Amino acid sequence: MLPEVHGWLLRRTSSAGDWNPRELAAAKGGTTISVVLPARDERETVGEIVGVIRRDLGDLVDEVVVIDSRSRDDTAKVAARAGATVYAQDEILPQLKPLDGKGEALWKSLAVTTGDVVAFVDADIRKFRSCLVFGLLGPMLTDPAVAYVKGCYDRPLDGAPNAGGRVTELVARPLLNLHWPQLAGFVQPLAGEYAGRRTALERVPFVTGYGVELGLLVDLLELAGLDALAQVDLGSREHAPQCIEALGCMACHIMLAAWARLKRQGKIQAFDEPIPCLDQFCRSEYGHDVRTKDVGIGERPPMMTIAA
Numbered sequence: 001m002l003p004e005v006h007g008w009l010l011r012r013t014s015s016a017g018d019w020n021p022r023e024l025a026a027a028k029g030g031t032t033i034s035v036v037l038p039a040r041d042e043r044e045t046v047g048e049i050v051g052v053i054r055r056d057l058g059d060l061v062d063e064v065v066v067i068d069s070r071s072r073d074d075t076a077k078v079a080a081r082a083g084a085t086v087y088a089q090d091e092i093l094p095q096l097k098p099l100d101g102k103g104e105a106l107w108k109s110l111a112v113t114t115g116d117v118v119a120f121v122d123a124d125i126r127k128f129r130s131c132l133v134f135g136l137l138g139p140m141l142t143d144p145a146v147a148y149v150k151g152c153y154d155r156p157l158d159g160a161p162n163a164g165g166r167v168t169e170l171v172a173r174p175l176l177n178l179h180w181p182q183l184a185g186f187v188q189p190l191a192g193e194y195a196g197r198r199t200a201l202e203r204v205p206f207v208t209g210y211g212v213e214l215g216l217l218v219d220l221l222e223l224a225g226l227d228a229l230a231q232v233d234l235g236s237r238e239h240a241p242q243c244i245e246a247l248g249c250m251a252c253h254i255m256l257a258a259w260a261r262l263k264r265q266g267k268i269q270a271f272d273e274p275i276p277c278l279d280q281f282c283r284s285e286y287g288h289d290v291r292t293k294d295v296g297i298g299e300r301p302p303m304m305t306i307a308a
Helices: 003-012 021-027 046-056 075-082 102-112 131-142 166-179 212-224 244-264
Strands: 013-015 033-039 063-068 085-088 117-120 148-154 194-197 229-236 277-284 287-294
Touching: 003 013, 003 229, 013 131, 021 131, 033 046, 033 075, 033 102, 046 063, 046 075, 063 075, 063 102, 075 085, 085 102, 102 117, 102 212, 117 131, 131 148, 131 194, 131 229, 148 212, 166 212, 166 244, 194 212, 212 229, 212 244, 244 277
Parallel strands: 013 229, 033 063, 033 117, 063 085, 148 229
Antiparallel strands: 117 194, 148 194, 277 287
């Protein structure tokens, strides 16, 4: 680990227990805060998450917004009933051709939220606790030099306390260590819980697929520098694990996001674009069937470049 990263770890890593929501509400002054949940078919968890935020953080959080990403169930109704303002992803900035993916929902949320600070929280978290939100806000509300805060936590899986995060350990962490070693101190670089100042978030592009978290880290490092980034230990986080086939697609999104940034930053010279297809195999009575999936990702430009 680089010496500057070791120093950053000591200086810019805190714990959710270090922050008190009442004290943060008093400290925020005129700063407004939006919490955004991108959600697709999350009726089982989204209502509880919105309800906890509304109940526990009413003095701290100014708005809770759910971006409904083409849900086939009643996610939108459940979220609205719990107290969230709900927007359909494709109805935001309708003059733009709709794109797919989590990053699209996050990017479009910047067009409909009003907070000076925007916190993003996944909508599939089980046993949700309000510290997953106020922990992210502590560093920014107490230090104006911090522009972006990433959550980190244990990820239980099948009874093991920290067996989750397979794509993180097999794909994202090696990429960051090899090409952006200044980011090697982030415990959970793909965590879905993070917060940023609008002034920073609107100045960087958003990858539309599952590479959005890695893309934001790399781009915000380039924009603001390592010392403007922080992380907070949020304890543990439980959600429904993805199957191995889905994780393969996620890994491709992350690798494509990294490739684009390596090319943009002049770290590689590439004359051919990567082919955004993933061939996966499934056992059948006739042997192995090939399933080819399109894993291409799009990228939205910085929101500040979009006409009002």
